[in-house]
Amino acid sequence: MTEERHKGGTSLTDLRKLRHQMPRWVLGLLVFGVAAVVASRITHLLMMLIAAAIIAYIFSSVICAFERLGIKRSVAVILLFVLATVFVVAADLIFIPDLKQEIMNSYTKFPEFSRQIQDALLLTAQSSAEKYPFIESSIMKLLDDVFGPSGFLERTLSASEILMQATPFIMALILVPFFVFFLLKDWPGVMKRAIDWVPPSYVETTISVIAEINILVGKYLRGLAGDCFVIGVLASVGLWLIGINYPIMLGIVSGVANIIPYLGPILGCMISSLVALMQYQSFDPVLNVVVLYLAVKLLDDLVIQPLMIGKSVHLHPMLLVITLIVGEKLFGIMGMILGVPFVTAAQKTAAILLEHRRETHKRVCAEMLVLHRLGKSPVRPI
């Protein structure tokens, strides 16, 4: 076999030698690179799996609460699904009618909104035509791209396009709960089998990595969910107080958008400002909305986030920006959301592995030193 040669002329022995000569971190980076490329090719499935993993993670604490009562995990998962169904039905009866009304109102008023935006943009274009002709041409191009006969809105709102967009959404609605069920039910079994494969000398390090990531991701996700909920409620109440339409819907959008670090709050503010502009045809309420979102952001940074997420995922600002950009390029919004905990977990894992390596080296050196003193080893460890 060792003499067997590939077409390029490299023997298998050469390849094996190369593998042994290659530093482990280079091999790790190569494997990570290949995994990232494969993952970016199957983003749809991956997104569903990630969403299912996040949901399963958040609800794992409920399962643990059932287990603490002495209930079997499989029964606990079924109980959770039954409770979730009851909750969804109750929410549909109690809370959803208001939200449905808001969505229906915004849907029926959409053509009017669209016309108002076009009018406002045309007015701006006309007033700036003499002094700044480039602004006029840009606005006209934007109007054509968005509102024109083959523009973005026309394409987005066509029946076939809606159907095309809805198909993955419907698939996700079916598949994500399916994945969540099995992740919740079988995850401890998978972990047990994985730990059984780990060589004894690596068990403590592996458990350290798993536990630290578990603690970190758990804190981050639970904190993030709580943070988004509080932000959503604050935005809803604030918007309702300053008299902006659709406060519940805008609050939900702001809460969900808040998941994306830095960009989320800006996105929530922009959408609410747009609604305020359309509603009042004036910039004063927009200013109120901006002040409200600034106050919420300030409260979030100073009080809510430190309380809910803490410093569990503290990253250097430069590394944070790089993480967001790379995450967005590879996996879109999901990459931006999960990039931060992923990089923090990777940092922690690297620290634990380095510590393990240092300790193993220390132990081997100590053993060699004993052998050297006894005259059984000619090499004296450094």
Next chain:
Amino acid sequence: MVLDNKIVRKYFTWALDTTRESHLRTLSDVPLFTGIGKKLLRKLLIDLIEKKYTAGDIIFHQGESGKAVYVVLDGSVKIIKKSNSESKTLAVLGPGSHFGELSLIGQCSRFATAVAEKDSLLLIMYKSYFDDLIRGNSAISSRILLNLAEILSKYIQRDQPE
């Protein structure tokens, strides 16, 4: 607790986790957890990891920094202290015993090497989970510290020359 209720135990056996319950009984007999309620032990049990070791496997080496406590569920584990070229067996632990408890106190190095004497099944408790459990619960943490002090004093008494 659901499992402690006789009616529930009679009619809902299919829904109850009996394996975990047997682990709980083992755990409640471990000296380190003496005086700790079943409710808290159940909480602790969820984060414990089960691992099979074959005879001769080194569970941890002397001098390594300890990150976990081990409870023997099945089989036996030998604790060996090495000094220079000599090795001395300090103890052979059977089901219901625990070892590596010094890792719970700060960043202690392993005092001895633990080797699986027979094929063994161990429960592993990672230190951070334990810290999480006792954080903010002064009654529990003082109880465990007291247990630890008792265990350590027994070690010292045992190692005193006659």
